[in-house]
Amino acid sequence: MPPAFVELLQFLFSGITSGAIYALVALGFALIYNASHVINFAQGEFVMLGGMITWLLLSHGIDLPLAIAGAVAATVVVGLALEKLAIEPVRDANVVTLIIITIGAGIFLRGLTSVTLGKDLHAVPAFSGNEPLELLGATIMPQSLWILGVTAAVVLALHLFFHFTILGKAILATSHNRLAARLMGVNVNFVLLLSFGLSALLGAVAGILIAPITATHFEVGIMLGLKGFAAAILGGLGSGLGAIVGGLLLGLIESLGAGYISSDYKDAMAFVVILGVLFLMPQGLFGKRGTERV
Amino acid sequence: MLHIEGLSSHYGRIQALDSVDLTIGEGELVALVGANGAGKTTLLRCLSGVQPVSAGRIVFEGQDITRAPSHRRVKLGIAQVPEGRQMFGPLSVEDNLRLGAYRRRGPKVADDLDRMYTRFPILKEKRKQSAGTLSGGQQQMLAISRALMSRPRLLLLDEPSMGLAPLLVSEIFDTVKLLKSQGTTIFLVEQNAYAALGIADRGYVLETGSVVLDDAGRALLENERVKTAYLGL
Numbered sequence: 001m002p003p004a005f006v007e008l009l010q011f012l013f014s015g016i017t018s019g020a021i022y023a024l025v026a027l028g029f030a031l032i033y034n035a036s037h038v039i040n041f042a043q044g045e046f047v048m049l050g051g052m053i054t055w056l057l058l059s060h061g062i063d064l065p066l067a068i069a070g071a072v073a074a075t076v077v078v079g080l081a082l083e084k085l086a087i088e089p090v091r092d093a094n095v096v097t098l099i100i101i102t103i104g105a106g107i108f109l110r111g112l113t114s115v116t117l118g119k120d121l122h123a124v125p126a127f128s129g130n131e132p133l134e135l136l137g138a139t140i141m142p143q144s145l146w147i148l149g150v151t152a153a154v155v156l157a158l159h160l161f162f163h164f165t166i167l168g169k170a171i172l173a174t175s176h177n178r179l180a181a182r183l184m185g186v187n188v189n190f191v192l193l194l195s196f197g198l199s200a201l202l203g204a205v206a207g208i209l210i211a212p213i214t215a216t217h218f219e220v221g222i223m224l225g226l227k228g229f230a231a232a233i234l235g236g237l238g239s240g241l242g243a244i245v246g247g248l249l250l251g252l253i254e255s256l257g258a259g260y261i262s263s264d265y266k267d268a269m270a271f272v273v274i275l276g277v278l279f280l281m282p283q284g285l286f287g288k289r290g291t292e293r294v
Numbered sequence: 295m296l297h298i299e300g301l302s303s304h305y306g307r308i309q310a311l312d313s314v315d316l317t318i319g320e321g322e323l324v325a326l327v328g329a330n331g332a333g334k335t336t337l338l339r340c341l342s343g344v345q346p347v348s349a350g351r352i353v354f355e356g357q358d359i360t361r362a363p364s365h366r367r368v369k370l371g372i373a374q375v376p377e378g379r380q381m382f383g384p385l386s387v388e389d390n391l392r393l394g395a396y397r398r399r400g401p402k403v404a405d406d407l408d409r410m411y412t413r414f415p416i417l418k419e420k421r422k423q424s425a426g427t428l429s430g431g432q433q434q435m436l437a438i439s440r441a442l443m444s445r446p447r448l449l450l451l452d453e454p455s456m457g458l459a460p461l462l463v464s465e466i467f468d469t470v471k472l473l474k475s476q477g478t479t480i481f482l483v484e485q486n487a488y489a490a491l492g493i494a495d496r497g498y499v500l501e502t503g504s505v506v507l508d509d510a511g512r513a514l515l516e517n518e519r520v521k522t523a524y525l526g527l
Binding site: 166169170173174176177179180181182183184186187241 | 383
């Protein structure tokens with residue numbers, strides 16, 4: 001294999017790995033956005049909690065699979081509580097108010113984590129060791145395969161849920177026409193609760209998958225949340241397919257940018273993408289056309 | 295079956311309904327007519343629980359449902375065909391129908407689906423298409439079928455003839471008559487006062503949020519005030 005090709009392949013591997021994580025975070029944004037038109041800026045905190053709680057449980061001697069299950073469950077509870085305690089009581093407030101509430105909730109969750117679990121960086125072991133695998137001359141970590149596999153499984157599960165269950169269709173119906181959904185007997189508060197729970201689940205899964213690669217810390221949610229948001233904007237806010245494509249694309253842009261331009265700008269890529277999309281095609285790749293007043 | 299007493303409702307500071315009293319008996323077809331902005335749609339929304347009530351009571355089959363959430367009212371047997379049809383546009387025709395039966399489970403849902411397809415064969419033909427691609431008349435048939443999928447005891451119809459060609463309007467009204475003959479209680483809100491009062495057992499006239507007249511449907515058609523204000527005679 002020519003070295004230039006191997007190098008490109010290496011960048012692609014690392015791009016789709018982080019891209020898959022961004023896609024999961026972006027899907028979380030899309031779910032809540034569809035149910036309520038709220039952009040949940042606490043999404044990154046779900047990601048952080050997934051990683052931090054896994055570390056916490058591991059440090060108490062709990063096995064990895066159980067720690068993962070516990071972290072997912074605890075994060076889902078936090079997501080449900082956020083909806084019940086902070087969003088539902090002010091359901092009729094305007095969207096901007098609700099968005100500000102989610103920003104506040106994010107700050108609160110970050111603060112609570114730093115006070116109770118500390119401000120240190122914690123390592124979480126990879127799921128199946130750190131022995132790199134070789135593929136066409138490039139190397140890939142087993143954790144990357146976990147990330148891609150689990151993300152694919154989650155995406156498939158979501159697809160089945162939304163296309164083949166009446167509850168999934170009720171969520172879609174609510175996002176298309178809230179009034180009609182209520183008239184059909186859909187409990188839209190329950191739909192909103194469910195979408196917060198599902199988003200928390202997606203965030204936690206993303207946080208747990210990435211923790212062995214980047215380590216975890218009470219502030220990892222800020223950057224991962226923003227990048228997931230950039231991915232959601234790129235794909236078109238509210239589009240499931242857009243979230244996945246946007247996530248993968250952002251991951252690739254980042255890793256190719258870092259590889260061929262300069263790794264100093266790696267984190268800047270996401271913001272360049274946000275600005276570029278907003279200037280050139282505000283509806284994103286798969287979003288609905290037209291503007292909306294908020 | 296349905297008793298409304300002193301019902302008022304507001305949009306912010308603007309009063310849309312002012313102590314409305316209205317009764318619908320089992321098996322009746324009752325029409326509500328009135329000009330644009332008289333509060334007809336608001337009244338139906340209050341009945342379905344998607345518009346807050348500021349005073350008064352709604353009693354359905356002996357139960358006070360004034361504060362009941364919308365999903366409980368569907369379960370109790372109140373279904374609405376909303377103004378403007380309100381399709382789930384990107385979802386398929388069949389998904390729209392299935393969502394109509396959201397509060398029900400079990401094999402009978404499939405039977406009802408077949409029944410809707412028999413009544414409106416065009417819906418069967420287009421069942422895989424997204425509802426947004428249907429014509430206005432087809433969408434109205436779908437909206438009615440979707441509401442019927444909940445097996446309502448009381449069907450609320452909001453302007454079913456709006457925006458449709460005359461031929462389709464008479465088809466929709468034929469459907470309404472058929473539903474009544476099959477025993478469904480119907481509350482029909484219409485701007486097309488002539489057609490609505492023509493098939494109704496009784497009618498109410500709503501003006502700026504208040505009931506100003508109520509009588510048998512035929513009698514209202516002969517009423518001088520109705521003739522000049524709503525029939526253009």
